[in-house]
Amino acid sequence: MAKTRNILIGLAVVAIVTAGLAVSWLRGRRCPPSMHVLLITLDTTRADRLGCYGYDQPTTPNLDQLADDAVLFDMAIAQAAVTPVSHASILTGLDPHHHGLRVMHGLAANTLDEKHTTLAEVWQAAGGRTAAFVSAFPVTPTFGLGQGFEHFDMDFPNADGEGLVSEAEGWVSTGSSQRRADATTTAAITWLESQPDAEAPLLMWVHYFDPHDPFVLPPKEMLGQFRPRSKDRADVLRAIYDAEVAYMDAQIGRLFDAFKQRGLWDRTIVVVVADHGEGLGDHDWWTHGILYQEQIRVPQIVRVPGIRPRRVMQLVRTIDLMPTVLELADVPDALRPVMDGESLTYPMRTGWTGKPRVAYSDSVNMLGYGRFDDLTRRDDKYEKLYCLIDGSYKLIFHQLKPENKEFYDLLTDPREQTNLAASKPPAMLVMMERLETMQCLSPIMPGMTPTDLNRLGQLESLGYIDRSATTTTSTAPTAERPTTSKAAP
Numbered sequence: 001m002a003k004t005r006n007i008l009i010g011l012a013v014v015a016i017v018t019a020g021l022a023v024s025w026l027r028g029r030r031c032p033p034s035m036h037v038l039l040i041t042l043d044t045t046r047a048d049r050l051g052c053y054g055y056d057q058p059t060t061p062n063l064d065q066l067a068d069d070a071v072l073f074d075m076a077i078a079q080a081a082v083t084p085v086s087h088a089s090i091l092t093g094l095d096p097h098h099h100g101l102r103v104m105h106g107l108a109a110n111t112l113d114e115k116h117t118t119l120a121e122v123w124q125a126a127g128g129r130t131a132a133f134v135s136a137f138p139v140t141p142t143f144g145l146g147q148g149f150e151h152f153d154m155d156f157p158n159a160d161g162e163g164l165v166s167e168a169e170g171w172v173s174t175g176s177s178q179r180r181a182d183a184t185t186t187a188a189i190t191w192l193e194s195q196p197d198a199e200a201p202l203l204m205w206v207h208y209f210d211p212h213d214p215f216v217l218p219p220k221e222m223l224g225q226f227r228p229r230s231k232d233r234a235d236v237l238r239a240i241y242d243a244e245v246a247y248m249d250a251q252i253g254r255l256f257d258a259f260k261q262r263g264l265w266d267r268t269i270v271v272v273v274a275d276h277g278e279g280l281g282d283h284d285w286w287t288h289g290i291l292y293q294e295q296i297r298v299p300q301i302v303r304v305p306g307i308r309p310r311r312v313m314q315l316v317r318t319i320d321l322m323p324t325v326l327e328l329a330d331v332p333d334a335l336r337p338v339m340d341g342e343s344l345t346y347p348m349r350t351g352w353t354g355k356p357r358v359a360y361s362d363s364v365n366m367l368g369y370g371r372f373d374d375l376t377r378r379d380d381k382y383e384k385l386y387c388l389i390d391g392s393y394k395l396i397f398h399q400l401k402p403e404n405k406e407f408y409d410l411l412t413d414p415r416e417q418t419n420l421a422a423s424k425p426p427a428m429l430v431m432m433e434r435l436e437t438m439q440c441l442s443p444i445m446p447g448m449t450p451t452d453l454n455r456l457g458q459l460e461s462l463g464y465i466d467r468s469a470t471t472t473t474s475t476a477p478t479a480e481r482p483t484t485s486k487a488a489p
């Protein structure tokens with residue numbers, strides 16, 4: 001018996017050493033990716049504001065044309081509706097509670113830890129080139145999103161975030177730290193033209209910010225193409241939003257032309273995805289940061305030479321993009337990190353996702369969660385929220401007020417108007433159980449600032465929270481905990 005055991009141990013050692021050698025051989029060999037990748041992230045862009053997703057305004061002729069030649073995912077869910085959090089998921093293939101970048105301000109938990117492997121890092125390890133061109137502070141290296149990019153262009157005011165974060169008020173002002181789509185596109189094209197031909201495969205990330213806010217406006221002629229339906233301020237802002245989407249699309253057209261003129265287009269995978277949408281008044285919410293469909297259902301389009309165009313109707317996620325790109329570009333398995341996302345190549349080729357996917361999103365940012373010195377002014381919707389979508393069922397769990405949980409059937413109620421939670425449907429209970437096993441609930445204030453700590457004391461004294469149960473980074477779910485269910489004063 002001892003002899004057999006020794007042989008087995010010996011074989012196991014040989015297998016481990018061989019596998020290790022194979023990995024180092026692959027790393028040493030630097031199998032270059034087989035294609036270029038152009039990854040375009042559209043900040044704050046609702047899927048339903050694109051022509052290819054059914055919008056009746058001419059906002060996106062260039063993206064529509066791309067979609068005609070691409071796989072369009074009709075129900076793609078972003079993993080957060082906060083810019084750096086969602087981008088970290090796109091760039092790592094990980095859900096927010098696994099990559100740890102969960103908030104936009106604070107002393108910790110607002111930076112992607114170096115220990116995580118980004119798409120750009122894998123690309124570099126495989127021998128490819130990497131370059132990023134971004135348009136606003138929330139996607140800069142301040143948040144750890146520069147990992148793996150040898151060239152990172154962020155030529156706009158306050159790119160380091162100096163003075164943008166108000167600890168006293170608990171918010172981040174991004175209005176003064178951004179650039180318009182034309183400037184970002186010009187930077188990307190200028191760099192592209194400076195590169196010698198026949199270089200190693202390129203991963204280029206271009207991020208656009210125009211629809212995020214009306215601080216930087218498109219040219220007058222573009223604004224003139226989208227007239228408000230009334231003089232009402234909301235209608236004026238909606239028209240500006242459409243013009244911003246249209247201007248971004250026009251600049252994306254310039255970028256596509258540059259790839260075509262350089263002869264790169266037929267060797268380039270083009271991925272277009274938004275980090276989140278925008279409320280625009282739906283659910284009485286103007287901006288983003290919470291988890292209704294207008295905020296987390298995003299455009300997701302993947303164009304690959306040789307894969308025929310189709311529309312995939314089943315649920316997919318933005319975390320699925322990184323494994324998809326690595327597979328499509330033949331990056332060796334040994335270089336791919338563990339990801340929550342799963343490759344979309346099978347649905348891209350067949351139109352069917354196979355095993356249905358479940359989408360997770362969260363919102364623990366708490367920016368704008370009322371003023372902590374005046375809790376009566378807070379908005380209950382801006383809670384610490386956790387969402388699961390499974391088939392047509394959608395659960396939104398409220399961590400601070402579990403009795404406010406929401407449950408929708410998106411098939412019969414796509415605009416989330418009828419909360420079915422009160423009737424405790426069996427599907428909701430199953431999804432609650434699933435959420436409870438995920439270890440995804442965050443501490444009350446991830447990345448707390450000294451000011452936050454004072455507020456935490458206030459919240460505790462008012463009975464909103466039980467700090468002793470919520471100070472670890474992965475607190476087990478505490479559904480229905482009595483201390484969190486007191487009414488606002």
Ligand SMILES: [Zn+2]
Pocket residue numbers: 043044081082083084275276
């Ligand atoms: Zn964003």
